[in-house]
Each structure stands twice: as structure tokens, then as C-alpha cells.
Amino acid sequence: xxxxxxxxxxxxxxxxxxxxxxxxxxxxxxxxxxxxxxxxxxxxxxxxxxxxxxxxxxxxxxxxxxxxxxxxxxxxxxxxxxxxxxxxxxxxxxxxxxxxxxxxxxxxxxxxx
Amino acid sequence: xxxxxxxxxxxxxxxxxxxxxxxxxxxxxxxxxxxxxxxxxxxxxxxxxxxxxxxxxxxxxxxxxxxxxxxxxxxxxxxxxxxxxxxxxxxxxxxxxxxxxxxxxxxxxxx
Numbered sequence: 001x002x003x004x005x006x007x008x009x010x011x012x013x014x015x016x017x018x019x020x021x022x023x024x025x026x027x028x029x030x031x032x033x034x035x036x037x038x039x040x041x042x043x044x045x046x047x048x049x050x051x052x053x054x055x056x057x058x059x060x061x062x063x064x065x066x067x068x069x070x071x072x073x074x075x076x077x078x079x080x081x082x083x084x085x086x087x088x089x090x091x092x093x094x095x096x097x098x099x100x101x102x103x104x105x106x107x108x109x110x111x112x113x
Numbered sequence: 114x115x116x117x118x119x120x121x122x123x124x125x126x127x128x129x130x131x132x133x134x135x136x137x138x139x140x141x142x143x144x145x146x147x148x149x150x151x152x153x154x155x156x157x158x159x160x161x162x163x164x165x166x167x168x169x170x171x172x173x174x175x176x177x178x179x180x181x182x183x184x185x186x187x188x189x190x191x192x193x194x195x196x197x198x199x200x201x202x203x204x205x206x207x208x209x210x211x212x213x214x215x216x217x218x219x220x221x222x223x224x
Contacts, residue, residue, distance in 0.1 A: 018133070031210065033144070040216065041216065042199065042214045042215060042216035042217055044214070045200065045212055045213075045214075048211065050210055057127075059211070059212055059213075079160050088155060093119070097143075097203070100161065101158045101161050102146060102158050102201075103149070103158070103210075104155070107155070107156075
């Protein structure tokens, strides 16, 4: 089954404790992206990747890191999480460019205390 | 001012009504997406448009590039259409590949 998976789905952590949210897709998509969703602000792009070893900042990259060492994986790293990073996070992928149909993961709800 | 504006923010309807959700944008774009987010949180892509009109079942999406405006129509609405509908645009120039989102329209359809 074609899908985007994210882990964990729920996470409660404390300020400053490094964490990684994994994202994996099995559709051989070039484009992958991370978004956060906050009430009243909608979805905002954190980082995106147009292919292996090619990443770029979205609109809200501060406090986040990403890597794209393999085509299927695009982990999101929070080196020192803070409470303002409490949010719902989505990973998405598409064939080719962001112009094409986006496939979203199920979301990761992160709470930073 | 947001680069992508949706209206209305909230919409309630009776089953069977014709629904229209609007999206206006202020940037140059190469494509526009309509997404559906169900109460459980999952997001599904409904349409990707670069011109004209697309139809899938009871859903119709149109875009007017000159007016920088898109509409999503739902014919014969049903309670299962209750969801948040999100408009997103892929902005130019082509050496970046960012998506910019509207804040969504929450639709509730009552039986």
C-alpha cells in the first residue's frame, strides 16, 4: 500500500531533550516536506527536500533540522525543543515537484513541557 | 495580509445543499491544491489545478489565474463532507518549491 508513515504519532517531552520524528514514504517520491499546524495559523512549511541531499528552508525553519540521506526517509530533528514547538506535525511527499499531488502522513502530535 | 486567503472560515449547511468555498491568493503560482482534513486529523489531497476546472464525483474545483482565485464546490452535500478544506499554492520562482497554505474552511453538514 502506497503510504507516508510518521513515528511517533504522539510524543510528550521536556524542554531541551533532543528528539527525532521519522518520516518514510514507499512511493519513490522525490519531493518531501515537513509542516506544522497550529490553531488559527493553519499549515506552515518547515523544511522541504527536492531530492536526496537537497534540502531547503520553508517559512518556519528556526529550531528544526532535517536530513535527506535516502530517498524514502526525511527525519525532522529538534535539537533543543521548546514549548513553542508544541504542535501537530505532518510529513508529505509527492512525485517531482510540490505542484504535484501531495501525500500526507498521519501526523505527529508533539507536546513540549 | 496572508498570501492565501480562504472564505468563509466556517460554514454550516443542510444535507443536500450546494457548497462553495473560495480561495484568493496574492502571489504568482504554478499550481493550486485543495486538501481535505477530517476531524481525526488526516489530510487528503482532493485536487491539483494549474488552469480551468476539475471534477471528481460531487466535488468540482475551478481556478481563474488572471483573477488569482479558486473555488471548491460540493454538490448535494452530505454529513460525511464535514471537514476542514484547505487551499494551498505552489509559489514561483521555480528554483524554490514552497507551498503556502490558507487557514482552512471548516464545513459542517447537518442531516
